[in-house]
Every structure is written in C-alpha cells, then in structure tokens.
Amino acid sequence: MPLFDVYPLYNVTPVKGNDVHVYDDKGTEYLDLYGGHAVISIGHSHPNYVNAVSNQVANLGFYSNAIQNPLQVELAKRLEEISDCKDYQLFLCNSGAEANENALKLASFKTNKARVIAFNNSFHGRTSAAVAATDNPSIIAPINAQQQVTFLALNDIEGVKRELEKGDVCAVIVEFIQGVGGLDQGTAEFFEQVDTLCKANNTFLIADEVQSGYGRSGKFFAFQHYKVTPEIISIAKGMGNGFPIGGVLIHPSIEAKYGLLGTTFGGNHLACAAGLAVLNTLETDNLIDNVNEISDYFISKASTIPEIKNIKGKGLMLGLEFDFEVAELRKKLIYEHHIFTGGASNKKLIRILPPLSIKKTHVDQFFEALRQAL
Numbered sequence: 001m002p003l004f005d006v007y008p009l010y011n012v013t014p015v016k017g018n019d020v021h022v023y024d025d026k027g028t029e030y031l032d033l034y035g036g037h038a039v040i041s042i043g044h045s046h047p048n049y050v051n052a053v054s055n056q057v058a059n060l061g062f063y064s065n066a067i068q069n070p071l072q073v074e075l076a077k078r079l080e081e082i083s084d085c086k087d088y089q090l091f092l093c094n095s096g097a098e099a100n101e102n103a104l105k106l107a108s109f110k111t112n113k114a115r116v117i118a119f120n121n122s123f124h125g126r127t128s129a130a131v132a133a134t135d136n137p138s139i140i141a142p143i144n145a146q147q148q149v150t151f152l153a154l155n156d157i158e159g160v161k162r163e164l165e166k167g168d169v170c171a172v173i174v175e176f177i178q179g180v181g182g183l184d185q186g187t188a189e190f191f192e193q194v195d196t197l198c199k200a201n202n203t204f205l206i207a208d209e210v211q212s213g214y215g216r217s218g219k220f221f222a223f224q225h226y227k228v229t230p231e232i233i234s235i236a237k238g239m240g241n242g243f244p245i246g247g248v249l250i251h252p253s254i255e256a257k258y259g260l261l262g263t264t265f266g267g268n269h270l271a272c273a274a275g276l277a278v279l280n281t282l283e284t285d286n287l288i289d290n291v292n293e294i295s296d297y298f299i300s301k302a303s304t305i306p307e308i309k310n311i312k313g314k315g316l317m318l319g320l321e322f323d324f325e326v327a328e329l330r331k332k333l334i335y336e337h338h339i340f341t342g343g344a345s346n347k348k349l350i351r352i353l354p355p356l357s358i359k360k361t362h363v364d365q366f367f368e369a370l371r372q373a374l
C-alpha cells in the first residue's frame with residue numbers, strides 16, 4: 001500500500017537523535033535547528049525523558065479517562081508551578097489542532113456565540129474549526145468553510161473593536177508570535193487592547209501557544225511578554241518533546257461540567273510521563289535561561305550578515321528574512337552542511353526552532369555554514 005503522498009520530502013532518513021543532533025541511516029550527523037517543527041524542547045533522547053517514558057510503558061502505557069490517573073494531576077500541578085498560570089485548569093488532548101478545536105468549542109459553549117476572529121497569516125491546525133481559523137484557503141475544505149471566521153490584520157484594533165461590538169464573537173484566537181506564517185507579531189498595545197475588548201464583550205481570548213509555548217519565546221508562554229489574561233491557552237509541540245500530547249489551560253472563572261469535553265487517548269499514562277519529564281527537565285536544566293542567552297547571541301551574530309534584511313521573533317523562535325526566496329539556501333544547508341532549518345509561508349524567511357538546549361558553539365557552526373552557503 002503506498003503512503004498517501006501529501007508531504008514533499010527531503011532525502012534524509014534520520015534514525016537516531018541526541019540533544020541537538022540527529023543521525024541518518026549512514027551515520028551522518030545533522031545539526032537540528034528545526035526541532036522537528038518546534039517539537040523538540042529538552043533535546044532529542046534526553047536521558048530523563050528516555051527513562052521516564054521507558055519506565056512508564058513497562059508499567060502501564062494507557063488506560064482510559066474513566067479511572068483515577070495521578071499522573072494527570074501531577075502534570076497539572078507542575079505545569080501550574082512552572083508556567084505561573086495560577087489556578088488555571090488543565091484539559092489534556094493529543095495535538096495542537098485538537099487543543100485549538102477544544103479551545104474554540106469551549107469558547108462557543110460558554111459564550112453561546114459562534115463567530116471567531118483570527119488574524120491574517122495565522123495557522124491554528126487542520127481540523128474543523130482550527131483550520132477554518134487558519135488563513136490558508138488551500139487547506140480549507142467546503143465542510144470546514146461553514147464555520148464563521150473573520151480575518152483581520154494584526155494591529156487593526158479598530159477592526160477588532162468593530163467586530164466584537166457586533167456581539168456574536170465567541171473567541172479571538174491569536175499566536176503572540178506567528179509560527180507557520182513567518183514570525184510576525186502584533187504590538188504590545190494591540191494585544192493589551194484586544195484583551196480589554198474581549199473582557200468587555202464576553203469574548204474569550206485564546207492564546208495559541210502550540211508553537212511558542214514551553215519556554216521557546218524566552219518566557220514560559222509568549223503571551224507573558226504582555227499584560228494580558230487569556231481565557232484559554234492551547235499547548236502541544238514542545239510539551240511532549242516528540243510524544244503526541246496537547247492541552248488547554250482554562251481560566252479559573254470557567255466552570256467544567258461532565259461531558260463538556262472528552263477524548264479517548266488524551267492524558268494517557270505514557271503521554272503524562274513524557275510531559276512530566278519535559279517540565280522537570282526544563283526546570284533542572286535551566287532551559288528558559290538558556291533560551292534567552294542563546295537568543296541574544298544568535299541575534300547578535302545574525303546582525304553581522306548583510307544578506308539578512310530582517311530578524312523576527314523572540315527567544316529561540318526566530319526568523320531570518322532575506323530579499324530572495326530561501327528554498328535553495330535551505331537545501332544547501334541540509335545537503336552540504338548537514339543543518340536542518342525551517343521554512344515558512346513567507347518564502348524569503350528561514351525559521352530557527354532548535355531544541356532549547358542548544359549551545360553557542362552550535363550557533364557558530366550555523367553562521368559559518370550560512371556564510372559559506374550564501
């Protein structure tokens with residue numbers, strides 16, 4: 001049976017990973033500045049992670065959400081402590097799209113409204129409401145197009161005010177740093193006014209932290225760079241360091257009810273063991289401090305390269321913008337210099353999403369390779 005051919009593939013076959021490196025089937029070492037699409041947070045095959053997942057699967061990999069699962073309670077406790085999202089409640093699921101799907105559904109249930117505001121160039125996932133809130137018509141099927149979504153430009157505060165005052169908007173969904181779109185950000189003033197307008201109009205502010213969360217922006221969550229209080233925060237990617245896990249943090253003012261949300265696999269024992277190992281390691285390895293140190297170093301080196309016209313993003317969620325399309329440059333970096341980087345819908349931009357454990361020597365290696373490739 002052939003695979004359903006939906007991914008254009010690079011001709012590299014990674015079989016092993018260690019910290020910031022992956023190794024292909026011929027033993028060639030690659031520097032991973034892509035983190036498997038912002039997924040690898042604490043580093044490939046971190047020993048804490050390998051031990052936690054191996055021990056858990058040897059005991060109990062899965063049981064349903066109909067029984068007591070102390071690992072979920074422990075994960076929620078550690079997440080509250082480390083993220084500083086005091087008294088938020090946690091619902092666990094399996095992916096970023098699913099997290100946003102649950103976030104939008106909860107906003108609609110609780111406000112009894114149906115329209116969503118999203119922003120130009122946004123990406124929120126490929127499922128029903130999440131894809132409808134994604135600014136890419138080529139991935140929105142007719143069945144998704146029935147959702148009511150209005151797209152506005154980032155920083156268009158008058159537009160947000162006008163739409164929210166119509167009274168039918170359940171949620172404003174925001175990436176505080178856009179991922180797939182290309183690392184654009186609204187201003188602090190804009191985000192803070194959106195938050196105020198949401199509160200005034202019984203509309204939920206959903207922070208999509210699927211890519212920017214778990215320390216990647218230099219704070220635990222990217223929204224924490226601003227004075228805003230999201231009703232819902234969606235998480236995935238770095239949360240499991242490769243194990244599929246997602247979730248939504250839900251403001252203490254929002255009441256749960258049996259049956260309101262649910263899932264078979266979400267919050268299973270193995271996923272929680274992976275998620276706990278990630279949180280504990282973020283703390284013990286001081287990875288958020290490392291993000292800030294390496295980010296400054298990376299940006300100072302990028303500033304010395306004349307071909308780089310713009311540096312976007314925060315922390316280790318960075319974009320290098322050139323005045324030409326970068327597909328060939330990224331291929332050269334992979335095949336000639338053995339360095340993975342990310343692309344974006346902005347075709348002139350290289351996305352940098354390394355494991356949060358990256359060191360200055362790796363940054364030096366990248367810039368040496370980039371100079372040669374240019």
Ligand SMILES: Cc1ncc(COP(=O)(O)O)c(C=O)c1O
Pocket residue numbers: 095096097098100123124125126175179180208209210211212236237
């Ligand atoms: C900001 C953001 N939200 C949601 C998603 C969807 O996550 P998943 O692919 O796990 O469904 C992504 C994936 O790239 C993302 O970057």
